[in-house]
Amino acid sequence: MSDDLAVFVPAYRDEASKQGRFSAFEPGTRTLPAGFQVGPLWQPLPVDIVFEKDVAVTLRDGVTIYTDILRPAGTDPVPVLVAWSPYGKSRGNAPQYVELFGLLGMDTHDLSGLHKFEGPDPAYWCAQGYAVCNPDPRGCYHSEGDIRHWSRAEGEDCHDLIEWLGAQSWCNGKVGMTGNSYLAIAQWFAAAEQPPHLAAIAPWEGMSDIYRDFVARGGIPDLSFPGRLATSLVGNQGREDFVAEYEAHPLLDDLWRSKIPAFDRVTVPAFVVASYSNSIHTPGTFRGWRSIASTEKWLRIHNMMEWPDYYEEANLADLRRFFDRYLKDEANGWEDTPTVRYALMDLTGGDRLLLPAAAFPPEDFAATTLFLDATTGALATTEPAVATASYDAAAADGQVAFTLRADTTLAFAGYPKARLWVEADGADDLDLFVFLQKLDADGTLLEAFTIPNHGPPVQALTRAGASILKYKGSNGRLRASLRHLDPDLSTDAIPVHRFDRVEKLTPGEPVAVDIDLFPVGLLIRPGEQLRFVVSATNLVGGAMPGMANVPNANTGRHIIHTGGAMASYLQLPMRSGG
Numbered sequence: 188m189s190d191d192l193a194v195f196v197p198a199y200r201d202e203a204s205k206q207g208r209f210s211a212f213e214p215g216t217r218t219l220p221a222g223f224q225v226g227p228l229w230q231p232l233p234v235d236i237v238f239e240k241d242v243a244v245t246l247r248d249g250v251t252i253y254t255d256i257l258r259p260a261g262t263d264p265v266p267v268l269v270a271w272s273p274y275g276k277s278r279g280n281a282p283q284y285v286e287l288f289g290l291l292g293m294d295t296h297d298l299s300g301l302h303k304f305e306g307p308d309p310a311y312w313c314a315q316g317y318a319v320c321n322p323d324p325r326g327c328y329h330s331e332g333d334i335r336h337w338s339r340a341e342g343e344d345c346h347d348l349i350e351w352l353g354a355q356s357w358c359n360g361k362v363g364m365t366g367n368s369y370l371a372i373a374q375w376f377a378a379a380e381q382p383p384h385l386a387a388i389a390p391w392e393g394m395s396d397i398y399r400d401f402v403a404r405g406g407i408p409d410l411s412f413p414g415r416l417a418t419s420l421v422g423n424q425g426r427e428d429f430v431a432e433y434e435a436h437p438l439l440d441d442l443w444r445s446k447i448p449a450f451d452r453v454t455v456p457a458f459v460v461a462s463y464s465n466s467i468h469t470p471g472t473f474r475g476w477r478s479i480a481s482t483e484k485w486l487r488i489h490n491m492m493e494w495p496d497y498y499e500e501a502n503l504a505d506l507r508r509f510f511d512r513y514l515k516d517e518a519n520g521w522e523d524t525p526t527v528r529y530a531l532m533d534l535t536g537g538d539r540l541l542l543p544a545a546a547f548p549p550e551d552f553a554a555t556t557l558f559l560d561a562t563t564g565a566l567a568t569t570e571p572a573v574a575t576a577s578y579d580a581a582a583a584d585g586q587v588a589f590t591l592r593a594d595t596t597l598a599f600a601g602y603p604k605a606r607l608w609v610e611a612d613g614a615d616d617l618d619l620f621v622f623l624q625k626l627d628a629d630g631t632l633l634e635a636f637t638i639p640n641h642g643p644p645v646q647a648l649t650r651a652g653a654s655i656l657k658y659k660g661s662n663g664r665l666r667a668s669l670r671h672l673d674p675d676l677s678t679d680a681i682p683v684h685r686f687d688r689v690e691k692l693t694p695g696e697p698v699a700v701d702i703d704l705f706p707v708g709l710l711i712r713p714g715e716q717l718r719f720v721v722s723a724t725n726l727v728g729g730a731m732p733g734m735a736n737v738p739n740a741n742t743g744r745h746i747i748h749t750g751g752a753m754a755s756y757l758q759l760p761m762r763s764g765g
Contacts, residue, residue, distance in 0.1 A: 192432075192436070192440075192441060192442040192445070193335065193427050193432065193442070194427065194428045194431040194432045194435060195333050195335075195425040195426065195427055195428065196425060196426060196428045196431065197424075197425060197426070198326060198333075198334055198420055198421060198422035198423065198424060198425055198426040199417070199418055199419075199420055199421045199422075199426070200421065201328065201421050204282065205275075205278065205281050205282070205283055206275075206277075206278065206281060207275065207277045207278040207279060207280045207281045207300075208225050208226065208277070208280055208300070209240065209255070209277040210275065210277045210278060210281075212241055212253075212329050213240055213241060214240060214241040214242070214243070214253075215239075215240055215241075216237065216238065216239045216240070217237075217238050217240070218235055218236070218237055218238070218260060219232055219235070219236045219237075219238050219301075220232070220235050221233060221234050221235050223236075224300075225280050225299060225300030225301060226280065226300060228280075228285060228295045228296065228300070229280060229295055229296065229298060229299055229300035230296055230297060230298055230299050230300075230310060231299075232299060232301075232310050233310060233314045234259060234260070234310075234313055234314045235259070235260035236257050236258070236259065236260065236301070236309060236310075236313050237256075237257070237258050237259070237260050238255070238256075238257050238301075239255065239256040239257075239258075240255050240277075241253045241254075241255065241329070242254050242255070242256055244322070244347070244348055244351050246325070246343075246344055246347045246348075247343065247347050250325055250330075250331045250332045251330065251331050252322060252323060252324060252325055252327075252330035252331065252332075252344070252348070253276075253322070253323050253328070253329050253330050254276065254320055254321060254322035254323065254348065255276045255277060255320070255321045255322075256318060256319070256320050256321075257301060257309035257313060257318065257319045257321070258313060258317075258318035258319075258357055259313045259314075259316060259317075259318070263316075264356070264357060264358055264359040264360075265316050265317055265318050265357065265358065265359055266316075266317055266318070266358065266359050266361040266362065266363060266386070266510070266514035266515060267317065267318040267319070267320050267352050267358055267361075267362050267363070268307050268312060268317055268318070268319050268320065268362075268363050268364065268365050268510070269320045269322070269345070269348065269349060269352070269362060269363070269364045269365075269377075270302075270303045270305075270306030270307055270319065270320065270321050270322075270364075270365065270366045270370050271322060271324060271345050271348075271364065271366075271369075271370060271373040271374075271377065272303065272304070272305065272306070272324070272366065272368075272369040272370045272373065273323070273324055273326075273327040273334060273336065273369070273419065273420055273421075274303065274304045274305070274369070274419055275303075275304070275323070275327070275328060275421065276303055276321035276322060276323045276328070277321070278303070278304060279298075279300060279301065279302040279303050279304050279306070280300035280301075281304075284304055288494075290640065290644070290645065290732070291492065291494060291495065291638040291639065291640055291656070292495075292638055292639030292640025292641075292642075292645075293494065293495055293498070293638075293639065297498060298310070298498065299311075302319075303321040303366070303370075305366050305367035305368050305369065305370050305493075305494070305497075306319075306321065306365070306366040306367075306370055307319050307365050307366065308498070311503060315507055316515070317510070317514070318357065318358070320348070320352055322348055324336075324341065324344060324345075325341075325344050326420075326422040326423075326424055326425065326426065327420070327421065327422050328421055328422060328423075329423070330422070331424075332424065333422075333424050333425035333426065333427070334420045334422050334424075334425065334426040334427060335427045336369075336427055337372055337373075337376065337394075337397050337446050338376065338445050338446050339376065339379070339380070339445060339449075341373065341376055342373075342376030342377050342379055342380045342448075343380055345373060345376065345377035345380070345382075346377060346380035346381075346382040349362045349377065349382040349384050349385050350382050350383070350384055352384065353382075353383070353384025354384075359514075359515075360384060361384065361386040361513070361514040361515075362382070362384045362385050362386060362514075363385075363386060363387045363388065363389065363510050363513070363514050364377060364378075364385070364387075364388045364389065364390075365388075365389040365391065365506065365510075366391060366497075367391045367392050367393070367493045367494065367497055368392060368393055368467075368468065368493065369393070370391075370393070371390035371391050371392055371393025371468070371472070372390075372393040372394050372395070372471075373393075374388040374389075374390045374393070375390065375393070375395055375448035375450070375453060375475055375479075376448050378448075378452075378453040378454075378455050378457075378479075379448050379449040379450070379452040379453050380452075381452060381454070385455055386455065386456070386513050386514050387455055387456045387457070387458070387509065387510060387513035387514060388453075388455055388456075388457050388458075389457070389458045389459070389460070389506055389509065389510070390457070390459050390460075390472065390475060391459075391460040391493060391496075391497055392460060392461060392462065392465050392468040392469075392472050392493040393468055393471060393472055393475070394467065394468055394471035394472075395447070395448060395450075395471040395472070395474045395475035395478070396446070396447050396471060396474065397429075397443060397446035397447070398439045398443035398446065398447075398686065399439075399470070399471075399684075399686070400467075400468075400470055400471040401413060401429070401467075402429055402430075402432075402433045402443075403433065403437070403686070404470075404664060405619075405663065405664035405665040405666060405669075405684075405702070406665060406666035406668075406669030406684065406686050407618050407664055407665075407666050407737060407738075407739065408433060408437070408738070409737045409738070410429075410430050410433060411729060411734045411735040411737075412467065412729075412730060412731065412734060413429040413430050413433070414430050415731070415734065416429070417429070417430070438686055438687050438688070438689075439685065439686035439687050440687065448475070450475070450478035450479050450480065451480050452480070453479040453480055453481060454479075454480050454481050454482075455481060456481060456483040456484070456509075456512075456513045457476075457479055457481045457483070457484040457485070458484075458485050458487075458506065458509045459472060459475065459476040459484065459485065459486050459487075460472075460486075460487050460488075460489065460493075460496070460497075460502075461473055461476065461486065461487075461488050461489075461706075462488060462489050462490065462491065462492075462493070462496070462637070463488065463490075463530070463532065463658065463661065463705060463706055463707055463708055464490070464492070464637050464655075464657075464658035465492070465493060465655060466654040466655045466727065466730035467655060467730050467731075468493070469705050469706065470703070470705060470706075473547075473602075473706050483522075484526075485509075485524055485525075485526055485527070485528075486526070486527045486528070486529075486547060487505070487527075487528045487541075488527070488528065488529040488530050488547070488706075488708060489502075489530060489540065490530045490532055490538045490540060490635075490637070490658075491637050491638070492637040492638045492655060492656060495638060495639060508521050508524075509521055509524075525543035525544065525545070526544070526545050526546065527543070527544040527545065527546060527547045527549070528540075528541045528542065528543055528544075529542050529544055529547060529549065529600060529708055530542065530708045531598055531600065531708045531709065531710045531765070532635065532658065532708055532709055532710065533710045534625050534633040534634065534635045534658070534709075535627075535633060537710070538635075539710070539765070547600070547601065547706075548600050548601030548602065548680075548760040549600055549601075549760075551762050552598070552599075552600050552601055552760035552761060552762050553760060553761065553762065554601075554679070554680065554758055554759070554760055555568075555758065555759060555760070555761040556568075556756050556757075556758050557591060557719075557756060557757045557758075557759075558570050558571055558749065558750070558754055558755070558756045559571075559576075559589045559607075559719070559747065559749045559754075559755040559756060559757070560572075560574070560589065560749055560750070561574035561575055561576035561587075561747065561748075561749040561750070562574045562749075564576075564587075564588065564589055564590060565589060565590060565591065566589045566590060566591035566717065566719055566757060567591075570750060570751075570754055571749055571750045571754075572750050572751075573748075573749070573750040573751040573753075574748075574749050574750055575610075575746050575747065575748050575749070576746075576747045576749070577612070577744050577745060577746045577747065578721075578722075578723065578744065578745055579723075579744055580614065580617065580723040580741035580742060580743055580744055580745045581723070581741060581742055581743070582723070583724065585722065585723035585724070585741070585745070586720055586721060586722035586723065586724075586726075587720070587721050587747060588718055588719065588720045588721075589718070589719045589720075589757075590626070590716050590717070590718045590719075591716065591717045591718075592714065592715075592716045593711045593712065593713055593714065593715055593716070593717070594713060595713055595763055595764070596710065596711070596712050596713060596763070596764055596765045597710075597711045597717075597761060597762070597763060598709070598710055598711075598761065598762050598763075598764065598765055599707055599708070599709045599711070599717075599759050599760065599761050600707065600708045600709075600760055600762075601680065601706065601707065601759060601760030602680045602681050602703065602704075602706050602707075602759070602760070603623055603661055603663075603703075603704040603705075603706075603707055603757065603758065603759040604680060604681065604682060604701060604702070604703055604704065604757075604758045604759070605621050605663065605701070605702040605704065605719070605721075605755075605756075605757050605758075606699060606700075606701050606755060606756050606758070607619070607621075607699070607700050607702065607721065607747060607755045608697045608698070608699050608747070608748035608749075608753035608754070608755050609667060609697060609698060609700055609745060609746065609747060609748070610692070610694075610695070610696070610697040610698075610745075610746040610748065611667070611692045611694060611743060611744075611745065611746075612694065612743050612744040612745075612746055613694070613742060613743025613744060614692070614694075614741070614742045614743035615668075615691040615692050615693070615694070616666065616667055616668045616691060616692060616740065617666070617667040617692065617741065617745050618664070618665075618666050618667075618723070618739035618740055618741050619664065619665050619666075619667060619700065619702065619721060619722075619723075619745070620662065620663075620664045620721075620722045620723070620724060620725050620726065620737075620739075621662065621663045621664070621702050621704060621719065621720065621721050621722070622659075622660055622661070622662045622663075622718075622719070622720040622722065622726055622727075623660050623661040623662070623704055623707060623709075623717070623718075623719055623757070623759075624659070624660035624717075624718045624719075624720065625660065625709060625711060625715065625716070625717060625718075626715065626716035626717075626718050627714075627715055627716075628714035628715055628716070630716065632659075632660075632718075634649075634657050634658060634659050634660075635657065635658045636649070636656065636657050636658075637655070637656060637657060637658055638656050648732050651728045651736075652727075652728030652729040652730075652732070652733075652734065652736065653728070653729065653730075653731060653732040653733075653734075654727040654728055654729070654730055655730050655731055656732070659726070659727045660727075661704045661705040661706070661707045661709075662704060662705055662725075662726075662727055663702040663703055663704035663705070664702070664725065664737070665684070665700055665702045666740075667692055667698065667700055668689045668690050668691050668692065669684060669686050669688075669689065669690075670684065670690065670698065670699075670700045670701070671684060671685050671687075671688055671690060672684055672685065672701060673685045677701075680758070680760075681703055682701035682702070682703050683703075697746070697748050697753055699753075707759065710765055712765075719757050721745075721747055723739065723741045723745060724736070724739060724741075725737040725739075
């Protein structure tokens with residue numbers, strides 16, 4: 188990224204209430220003995236751990252960053268796992284994360300408190316013969332420079348750290364990367380720099396296109412989360428400001444193109460974990476898996492929120508098998524793991540998990556067209572008569588819905604796409620939100636929590652928001668004036684918009700728009716219903732607790748054309764039977 192396109196503002200200062208037990212700057216080496224506890228809420232260490240704190244690492248331009256390294260006691264060289272993020276290398280046990288885990292229903296006693304937020308727990312990994320590196324990237328906390336993120340420049344910094352780690356006497360020369368969210372996103376950029384000591388990556392739920400996934404999904408600005416994320420960018424100098432950058436660069440230009448990883452340069456073995464339900468990460472994780480050039484890559488699709496999934500014992504063992512193969516050269520049969528293990532969500536307690544496939548969508552799912560019928564409100568397998576449906580775009584309940592009731596068990600798995608013929612009445616643009624939902628036989632919307640806690644506080648939080656904690660169905664969005672497709676990136680299943688030009692609508696002239704929805708894996712049993720909704724507002728609400736809903740600029744009426752030369756439809760992979 189050209190630094191002259193980025194916008195930097197002063198970084199946030201550290202707050203004592205948000206510090207962890209080891210947040211103080213104290214360079215040196217100590218040994219934490221087996222049985223050591225960070226505090227009464229955390230698990231005792233199962234083994235002795237050598238804790239090298241605030242180790243200085245010099246990057247290629249002379250900037251010094253600081254990292255914590257936790258490794259097994261002993262002299263045998265071990266591989267190391269890097270957890271790259273700006274959230275504070277020693278803050279995994281900070282009070283805010285204890286409160287967050289409590290909200291989700293996660294037990295802190297399952298972790299040591301030495302982990303970085305969203306990163307690998309040294310208690311587990313050191314016991315398995317791995318070191319864990321928790322860096323503070325450029326500009327974060329005591330590290331020098333300005334905080335810059337999600338670009339080639341950050342990938343270069345991570346490259347330099349990886350090469351430094353690979354040359355340490357305690358390292359066997361092999362480095363891996365793992366973690367959720369930011370820690371996953373950083374892996375795309377680091378791997379694209381092809382550091383020789385990087386042997387494998389495991390991105391677990393992370394964006395892969397910052398414009399399309401983060402600041403303006405569907406071309407509609409959504410700056411609540413970028414604004415909140417900024418408060419985590421603590422340092423002594425400057426920080427890159429995504430909100431100011433979007434305001435200066437509302438279209439996808441060179442700034443945002445620099446924040447798309449060079450997927451064709453990501454060639455290391457990769458174990459990617461995704462879900463259908465992560466309001467922030469789902470599209471980007473699937474895109475990353477599809478796009479990387481690695482010939483050895485695997486995808487597991489689960490039915491939980493990323494944090495409880497990442498720390499579940501069975502999933503840790505699965506991840507360890509992957510790293511044992513590529514960081515320890517163990518012949519453990521990992522290569523026989525199905526390329527894809529996917530889920531079919533039932534939403535009534537009967538989810539089917541770890542279904543093997545060679546691809547996604549699985550080979551036995553065929554692209555199926557379901558036509559929107561404005562006359563009957565149905566999703567029809569045959570093209571309907573010419574008609575229109577409309578709604579008040581300024582009304583809170585402005586929407587139209589189309590429904591298919593299943594006669595037999597149906598399964599849907601893959602990438603849904605909507606082709607809509609739309610018209611604006613009283614406006615020159617439309618912000619469109621589309622949803623694919625499951626209803627029971629009585630027409631009740633079915634949803635499912637993705638976290639262990641299902642109690643009243645979480646029920647209240649997720650009623651109109653906090654969608655990352657409850658799966659409410661697949662969704663998509665698009666600002667109609669930004670409908671221009673990228674012919675090089677689009678496929679029949681997945682439309683990709685350029686977002687580099689504005690083409691306003693003319694009243695009385697319908698236009699065709701293609702909208703990609705979140706990948707889906709869904710079971711519909713006899714009598715149950717599949718409903719497709721076109722809405723003026725985002726029905727799932729904000730992604731995180733307390734986060735504002737996506738704003739829209741809708742006025743007038745939205746008109747949806749169906750049948751004839753302007754047949755609107757939903758396309759998605761389907762098979763009969765579960």
